[in-house]
Amino acid sequence: MSVEALKQQIADVEAEARRLIEGASEGSLLEDLRVRYLGRRGALTQILREIGALPPADRPALGQLANACKARLEARLAERGETLRRREFAARLQSEAADITLPGTAPTLGHLHPITQTLQEIVEIFHGLGFIVAEGPEVELDFYNFEALNIPRDHPARDMQDTFYVSDEVVLRTHTSPVQIRVMERTRPPLRIISPGKVYRCDADISHAPMFHQVEGFYVDEGVRMSDLKGTLETFVHQCFGAETGVRFRPSFFPFTEPSAEVDIRCILCGGSARLPSGEGCRVCKQSGWVEILGAGMINPAVFEAVRYDPERYTGFAFGMGVERIAMLKCGIDDIRLFFDNDLRFLKQF
Numbered sequence: 001m002s003v004e005a006l007k008q009q010i011a012d013v014e015a016e017a018r019r020l021i022e023g024a025s026e027g028s029l030l031e032d033l034r035v036r037y038l039g040r041r042g043a044l045t046q047i048l049r050e051i052g053a054l055p056p057a058d059r060p061a062l063g064q065l066a067n068a069c070k071a072r073l074e075a076r077l078a079e080r081g082e083t084l085r086r087r088e089f090a091a092r093l094q095s096e097a098a099d100i101t102l103p104g105t106a107p108t109l110g111h112l113h114p115i116t117q118t119l120q121e122i123v124e125i126f127h128g129l130g131f132i133v134a135e136g137p138e139v140e141l142d143f144y145n146f147e148a149l150n151i152p153r154d155h156p157a158r159d160m161q162d163t164f165y166v167s168d169e170v171v172l173r174t175h176t177s178p179v180q181i182r183v184m185e186r187t188r189p190p191l192r193i194i195s196p197g198k199v200y201r202c203d204a205d206i207s208h209a210p211m212f213h214q215v216e217g218f219y220v221d222e223g224v225r226m227s228d229l230k231g232t233l234e235t236f237v238h239q240c241f242g243a244e245t246g247v248r249f250r251p252s253f254f255p256f257t258e259p260s261a262e263v264d265i266r267c268i269l270c271g272g273s274a275r276l277p278s279g280e281g282c283r284v285c286k287q288s289g290w291v292e293i294l295g296a297g298m299i300n301p302a303v304f305e306a307v308r309y310d311p312e313r314y315t316g317f318a319f320g321m322g323v324e325r326i327a328m329l330k331c332g333i334d335d336i337r338l339f340f341d342n343d344l345r346f347l348k349q350f
């Protein structure tokens with residue numbers, strides 16, 4: 001081929017390659033073009049080979065021309081490749097973008113069960129009065145649940161509590177009072193103890209559940225008097241139900257206290273008037289204006305003897321209250337079973 005013809009061919013190849021490179025819409029097409037023009041069998045490579053066959057005098061000028069053309073095409077390919085890569089990346093950013101300003105799904109936050117809240121509140125009040133927490137087992141020996149609390153086997157008081165027996169000697173504790181015995185057995189006065197926990201009785205209706213919670217409290221030292229008990233429980237009632245709440249002590253009987261009392265507060269629902277604003281009789285206090293919230297008394301000397309405390313030297317008071325009862329009054333609920341149904345629509349209100 002003549003020198004002129006080859007020159008023309010180089011120019012044609014370059015023009016064609018440039019047109020196709022500019023028109024390529026994807027990076028992968030550029031690679032095809034590189035093979036087609038610059039590859040081992042590419043159009044420009046063929047031309048270089050033909051230049052090799054020219055007379056030596058013609059080779060340098062044409063060779064330079066072809067190599068320069070090759071260099072320009074390589075540069076164009078690289079540039080166009082870069083442009084396409086940037087364009088593809090921008091398109092991906094656009095299509096895969098996440099809108100971080102959209103509101104997220106907030107995890108729902110739970111809260112403590114109203115019984116746990118009430119229990120903690122009761123314990124907190126006694127904490128403030130210098131009482132410390134002690135706990136005992138829920139599966140308890142008959143000895144601690146009854147015997148040592150001055151309730152022998154044939155005692156009619158055993159009928160007051162419908163006991164779940166595990167065996168002859170083992171029961172599910174029917175009250176938290178056995179913690180008194182367990183603590184006194186291993187410690188010496190002065191003692192100021194508050195003991196929250198679960199208790200069990202074979203009983204179920206609108207105001208009784210087979211499992212419920214009690215808080216036991218007791219104070220033993222030299223010279224503890226009934227007036228200490230009154231002052232302590234009045235303070236508790238005023239902190240728990242409000243400073244204006246009326247309190248009264250009624251004589252009662254428990255085998256482990258002497259004398260014994262039951263403590264009533266002015267009805268929270270009707271304010272003690274026994275009638276509701278509607279004129280209807282109050283069902284919470286059964287129209288008496290008072291509701292019982294706990295049992296209490298001066299610890300019976302027979303209990304001290306069971307734990308080898310000298311009843312001539314020490315005196316003490318004790319009390320026990322039902323947590324569900326207090327929670328029902330505070331929340332204005334008249335069916336204890338609501339606490340244990342686990343209906344979130346109910347629980348969420350507290």
Ligand code: DAH
Binds near residue numbers: 175216257294295
């Ligand atoms: N243990 C009693 C009950 O379950 C409550 C009670 C009454 C506890 C008088 C006491 C107390 O500590 O002094 O019904």
